[in-house]
Amino acid sequence: MKKLHFLEVEGNSKGFYAFFALFGLISLIGMLAAYYMEHNGHWVTGMNNQIVWGTPHVFAIFLIVAASGALNVASISSVFAKTAYKPLARLSGMLAMALLSGGLVVLLLDLGRPDRLIVAMTKFNFVSIFTWNILLYTGFMGIVGVYLWTMMDRPYNNLTKKAGMAAFIWRLILTTGTGSIFGFLIAREAYDSALLAPMFIIMSFSFGLAFFLLVLMGSYKYTQRDLGDYIVNRLKNLLGVFVAAVFYFVVVYHLTNLYSADHRDITLFILTGGGLYTFLFWVVQIALGSLLPLVLLYGPTGKNRTMIGLACALIILGGFAQLYVIIIGGQAYPMHLFPGMEVTSSFYDGVVASYTPSLPEFLLGMGGVGITLLLVTVAVAAMKFLPASLADEVANPHSK
Amino acid sequence: MTINIDNKNNDETTTDSASKEMESSRRNFIFGSVAAAGLTVAPGIMLYQTANARSLSDFSLKEGASSKVRWGMLVDTTKEVDWNKCVDACNKEHGLGNETNSRDEQKTQYIRVVEVKNKGTGYSMSLPVMCQHCESAPCVDVCPTGASMKRADGIVLVDRHRCIGCRYCMMACPYKARSFVHEVLTDQTENTPRGKGCVESCNMCVNRIDNGQEPACVEASDGAIIFGDLNDSESSISKILAKHGGKQIRADLKLNPGVFYQGI
Structure with missing residues (x-):
């Protein structure tokens, strides 16, 4: 196995400026969209008193959830001592922080009063799971920051395992x-x-x-660095396991809800009579988002980079x-x-809310993705997050 | 009306006017003195007469809300009442309905008339639903900043200076009692400082209660909504609840709302 060597991406290059401009533009458009919504008020959005959390929350929660997941690669390396993942640990930690930043920006800018951020940071109601989340997000930034430091500053390398565990x-x-945040809502059957x-x-x-794998493959492709099959195959095989596990949870979640009479209505709504939601569930989430990726990752196309990216x-x-x-x-x-x-009212009781x-x-949500990628x-380019090469002879600990 | 509203503020006003009369003439002085004395003693007699039942005026906000009191309402859905009168009174009291851009599903409603029909039997009824002022209010629990709060006397309301507009309370409320202000508002009423980007809901007309008055919907309900102190066994609301009972909406959630209904 050759020695691992980390190297910054060349900042003074066309490629860097192109990506910087692209992601900067997406971020800027997102910020302008947020300004438009805040200036006018939420009446310019699709949200209303029934659908109080809309598309920005879908993006924000996706990014926040993905953030903690992106850290997994580093955890496998530090906590579970899998040396194969060590070269990827820095990128993993940094991407986690970038994803969380993007998600939090979206969440913040969709508040009714984002100007009161200082209130959210100083007045805490510790019974609220939201308050706990504010502290958890802030703590995550701090801990992962320290974790990255121990990885990247040689004298502190011996603390990496402890920081990684934390x-x-x-x-x-x-x-x-x-x-x-959802599980604690007793009133909503979908979340109960x-x-x-x-x-x-x-x-x-x-x-x-x-997200990690896409960023990894993308950055190695556009910087013309070597990325061997060894690391990619390990990651894509692991990804397939995770996809199958999510699928399993979704099945169990809906089956248990179908079994209990008081949750059956909402479950049948999602699974059969929910229009767009039913379409999104079966076609996008299950067929395109779960089953097809499993085929692509484990089938004959499993070694094709384009198919893995897809x-x-x-x-x-x-x-x-x-x-x-x-x-x-x-x-x-x-x-x-x-x-x-049967219930009806002027406040849309008893009817499926429209949104x-x-x-x-959408642009605000994309802005969050843009900010994430801009940070990455x-x-x-600024620091040594990416190994100069992840060719098999470097990445594979068993290679001669 | 079942609530005793002999108002101390009124007493004071009357006392003031009596004082003026005292200056005008000796005859008026005597009359005024007697009247003032009578009115000063009257609340005491009234309290004595009603066997310690506390009147609303006793709680007008001089010492802050007290946990000895729990304000509640009892809605009699069996009475033939046009509940829309309550909605109108609420809208007028709080200056609602002044949105100019919001779509209908974005407009604020503190109180709404809900039609309930039993599909099996065909029985139907209508009832007003507003914030149920739960003892274990989910909106208060989930609010990250403590803007959504419960006063010592059981009234659930939003501190509009602290609300960051996250809408988590709207997600948490089982009664869908809350609205979000979707646009810039102008011409708000003095007592209800509504503003863009904050969540709001029925506050039981806290401004009126603190002034010794009943909530606007109660006043407009032709006696179909009774307001009073649930902690006081001698209050009309407690007596009626003790004698005839009352149900809470979604009592199964065990939030112990302060709003009770008869006929549901």
């Missing part, structure tokens, strides 16, 4: 917290399940690794669909004010 435990708690927290953890494994993109697309169904579909289905009765995502909402672009 980050690993923290990320598990963090995703539990994110899942619990303890299964949501572990399901969010396994979703984070899958979405985070898919599988990652599909997993991400399926992830968005899954969160859209959970977050927006779960709100669209009416709450039972009087269970078993059409607006362009500014700058980070890989």
Whole structure:
């Protein structure tokens, strides 16, 4: 095995400026969309008093969930001592921080009063799982930051394992917290399940690794660095396991809900009669986002980089669909004010709430993705996050 | 009306006017003195007469909300009442309905008339639904900043200076009682400072209660909504609840709302 050597991406290059401009533009458009929504108020969005969390929340929660998942590669290296993943640990930690930043920006800018961020940072209600999440996100940034430091500053390398363990435990708690934002809502039948927290953890494994693999393959392709099959195959095989695990959780989640009479209505709504939500569930989440990627990753195309990239993109697309169904579909289905009765009112009781995502909402969400990728672009050029080569003779610990 | 609203503020006003009369003439002075004395003693007599039942005016906000009190409402859905009158009164009191851009599903409603029909039997009824002022309010639990709060006297309300507009409380409320202000508002009423980007809901007309008045919907309900202190066994609401009972919407959630209904 050749010696591992980390190297910055050349910042003074056309490629760097092109990506910087592209992701910067997407981020800028997102910020302008946020300004437009905040200036006018949320009436310019598709959100309303029934669907109170819309498309920005789908993006924000995707990015936050993916953030903790992206850290997995580093955890496998430091906590579970798998040397094969060590070259990827820095990118993993940095990507986790970048994803979390993007997600938090979206979440913040969709607040009714983002100007009151200081209130959210100083007035805490510790009964609120939201408060816990604010602390968990802030802590994640700090811990992963220290973790990266121990990896990148040689005198502190001996602390990497401990920092990695802390980050690993923290990320598990963090995703539990994110899942619990929904799991703690007694009123909403769609979310009333303890299964949501572990399901969010396994979703984070899958979405985070898919994003990681795409960024890895993309950055090595566009910097013309070697990325051998050894590392890619390991990652894509692991990704397939995570996709299958998410699929398993989804099946169990819906089966248990179908079994209990009081959750059957909402489950049947999502699975059969929910229009767009049903389409997103079966076609995008299950067929395109779960089954097709499994075929692409494990089938005859399993070694084709383009197909692996496509599988990652599909997993991400399926992830968005899954969160859209959970977050927006779960709100669209009416709450039972009087269970078993037919209910109507001027406030849309008893009817499926309508929601059409607006362009500014989508652009804000994309802005979060843009910020993530912009941070990654700058980070890989500024510091030594990427190994100069991940060719098999470098990456494979068993290679001669 | 079942709530006793002999208002201390009124007493004070009357006392003030009596003082003026005292200056005008000796005859008026005597009359005024008697009247003032009578009115000063009257609340005591009234309290004595009603066997310690506390009146709303006793709680007008001089010492802050007290946990000895739990304000509640009892809605009698069996009475033939046009509930829309309550909605109108609420809208007027809080200056609602002044949105100019929001779509219907984005407009604020503190109280709404809900039609309930039993598909099996065909029986139907209508009832007003507003914030249920839960004892274990999910909106208060989930609010990250503590903007969503419960006053010592059981009234659940939003501190509009602290609300960051995250809408988690709207996700948590089983009664869909909350609205989000989707646009810039102008011409708000003095007592209800509504503003873009904050969540709001029925606050049981806390401004009126603190002034010794009943909530606007109660006043407009032709006696179909009774307001009072649930902690006071001698209050009308407690007596009626003790005698005839009352149900809470989604009592199964065990949130112990302060709003009770008869006929549901």
